[in-house]
Amino acid sequence: MFSDVLLQGRRVDLRCQSGPSRSPTPGLITAIEAAGTLVPLGDETVVVGGMLTPPTAEPHVHLDAVLLGARVPNRSGTLREGIANWAAIRPTLTREDVLERARTVVGWYRQHGTLRIRTHVDTGSRVAVEALLELREEQAGSTEIQVVAFPQEGILRAAGRREAWEDAVALGCDAVGAIPHFERTTEEGWQSVRMAFDLAERHGKRLDFHCDETDDPGSRNLEVVCAQAIDRGFGGRVVAGHCTALHSYPNPYAAKVCELVATSGVQVVANPLDNVVLQGRYDSYPRRRGITRVDALWEAGASVGIGHDSVMDPWYRLGTANLLDAASMLVHVAQLTGEDQMRRVFHTLSRENHLPFGEAPRTAVGQPATMLWYAAADEIEAIRTREKPRVFVSGVEA
Numbered sequence: 286m287f288s289d290v291l292l293q294g295r296r297v298d299l300r301c302q303s304g305p306s307r308s309p310t311p312g313l314i315t316a317i318e319a320a321g322t323l324v325p326l327g328d329e330t331v332v333v334g335g336m337l338t339p340p341t342a343e344p345h346v347h348l349d350a351v352l353l354g355a356r357v358p359n360r361s362g363t364l365r366e367g368i369a370n371w372a373a374i375r376p377t378l379t380r381e382d383v384l385e386r387a388r389t390v391v392g393w394y395r396q397h398g399t400l401r402i403r404t405h406v407d408t409g410s411r412v413a414v415e416a417l418l419e420l421r422e423e424q425a426g427s428t429e430i431q432v433v434a435f436p437q438e439g440i441l442r443a444a445g446r447r448e449a450w451e452d453a454v455a456l457g458c459d460a461v462g463a464i465p466h467f468e469r470t471t472e473e474g475w476q477s478v479r480m481a482f483d484l485a486e487r488h489g490k491r492l493d494f495h496c497d498e499t500d501d502p503g504s505r506n507l508e509v510v511c512a513q514a515i516d517r518g519f520g521g522r523v524v525a526g527h528c529t530a531l532h533s534y535p536n537p538y539a540a541k542v543c544e545l546v547a548t549s550g551v552q553v554v555a556n557p558l559d560n561v562v563l564q565g566r567y568d569s570y571p572r573r574r575g576i577t578r579v580d581a582l583w584e585a586g587a588s589v590g591i592g593h594d595s596v597m598d599p600w601y602r603l604g605t606a607n608l609l610d611a612a613s614m615l616v617h618v619a620q621l622t623g624e625d626q627m628r629r630v631f632h633t634l635s636r637e638n639h640l641p642f643g644e645a646p647r648t649a650v651g652q653p654a655t656m657l658w659y660a661a662a663d664e665i666e667a668i669r670t671r672e673k674p675r676v677f678v679s680g681v682e683a
C-alpha cells in the first residue's frame with residue numbers, strides 16, 4: 286500500500302491488490318482513504334510519502350529517426366540540415382536497424398513511466414513504415430504504440446510521395462499525417478490538409494498534422510485544420526503538432542485561431558525541446574522562442590499536449606525519453622512558472638497527453654493499479670528534479 290501519498294491534490298492512503306494470491310481483485314486499486322486511515326496488513330509492503338499519478342503518454346515522437354544523430358552529425362544544428370541529413374541516411378535504413386533503435390527508446394520511455402507512445406513514421410521509407418508497424422505488434426503487451434503516416438517531404442511536391450503516403454495508411458497506420466506548411470504553395474498546403482481528411486475518412490483513421498512548424502506568421506494552416514475538423518465531425522480525433530507560427534501571428538489573429546482550436550476540439554501538441562533550438566533561426570536579435578502559445582490556448586479552453594519529438598536524432602542530438610525534460614523546457618521557454626501553471630504542465634503528461642489514444646487512465650478504486658510513484662513531494666519538485674518514477678503495472682513494480 287501507499288501511505289500518506291499525494292494524489293490529485295490531496296494526501297491519501299491507497300491500497301492495491303498486487304497479484305493472484307490477493308484475490309478476488311488482483312491488480313486493481315481497492316481502497317483510497319484520507320491519509321492516516323488505512324492500516325498495513327501483515328506482510329504488506331508500504332511506500333510512504335511522495336506522489337502518485339497515472340502513467341504518462343507520449344503524443345509525438347519520431348521513432349524511425351531516434352539515435353541517428355551521431356551517425357549523421359548536424360554541424361549547424363538547424364532544421365534545414367536535419368532534413369538534409371535525414372534524407373541522406375533514409376535510403377540506408379534496414380528493418381533490423383529501425384527496430385533496434387526504436388525498441389531501445391521504447392524501453393527508455395517505459396523506464397520513465399510512459400506506457401503509450403504515438404510515433405510518426407516517414408512514409409518516404411517503406412522499410413521504416415513496416416518496421417514500426419511490426420514494433421507496434423511486438424510491444425503491444427507492455428506499451429501501446431500508435432503509428433502516424435507522416436509524409437516528411439510533403440505529398441504534392443514530387444511524384445510518388447502521395448502514393449507512398451496512401452500505401453502507408455493502407456498498410457495499417459493508426460493516423461494520417463501531413464505537413465502543409467512544407468508544401469510548395471499556400472494553396473497546396475491547404476489542399477494537402479483536405480486530402481489528409483479525405484484519406485482519414487476513407488480508412489476510418491485519426492489525423493495528426495505537423496502544422497505550421499515555422500516562424501512565418503503567414504503560415505496559416507491551423508485554421509484550415511480546425512475548420513475541416515468541425516465541418517467533417519472529427520472533433521477529438523485530430524492533433525496539430527508544433528504550431529509554432531502561432532507564436533508569431535499578430536495578436537488579434539492569434540486570438541481568433543486559439544478560439545477556433547478550442548471550438549473544433551483539435552488538440553495542439555507543443556514540442557518545446559526541438560522547437561526552442563530549431564525556431565528563430567532566421568532571426569537576428571531579438572530572437573523569437575518559437576513555441577506555440579500554450580497560455581493563450583489554455584485560456585481559450587483548448588486542449589494542449591506536450592511531446593518529446595526527438596531523441597538523439599538528426600534534428601535534436603540530445604534527449605533521454607523523459608517527458609519531464611519536455612515539461613521543464615516548456616515551463617521555462619513559455620514562462621509557465623506560476624504555481625498552478627507548473628502543476629498543470631506536470632499533469633498534462635498523464636492527462637491531456639493520453640487524448641490521442643482515447644481515455645486517460647484514472648487512479649481510482651476499481652481501476653487497474655498501473656501508476657507512477659515519485660519521491661518528489663509535489664508536481665513542482667518533480668519538474669525540478671525530473672526524477673525517474675517507480676513504475677507499477679497492475680500493482681506490481683516493473
Ligand code: FE2
Pocket residue numbers: 345347405495526594
Ligand atoms: Fe515532429
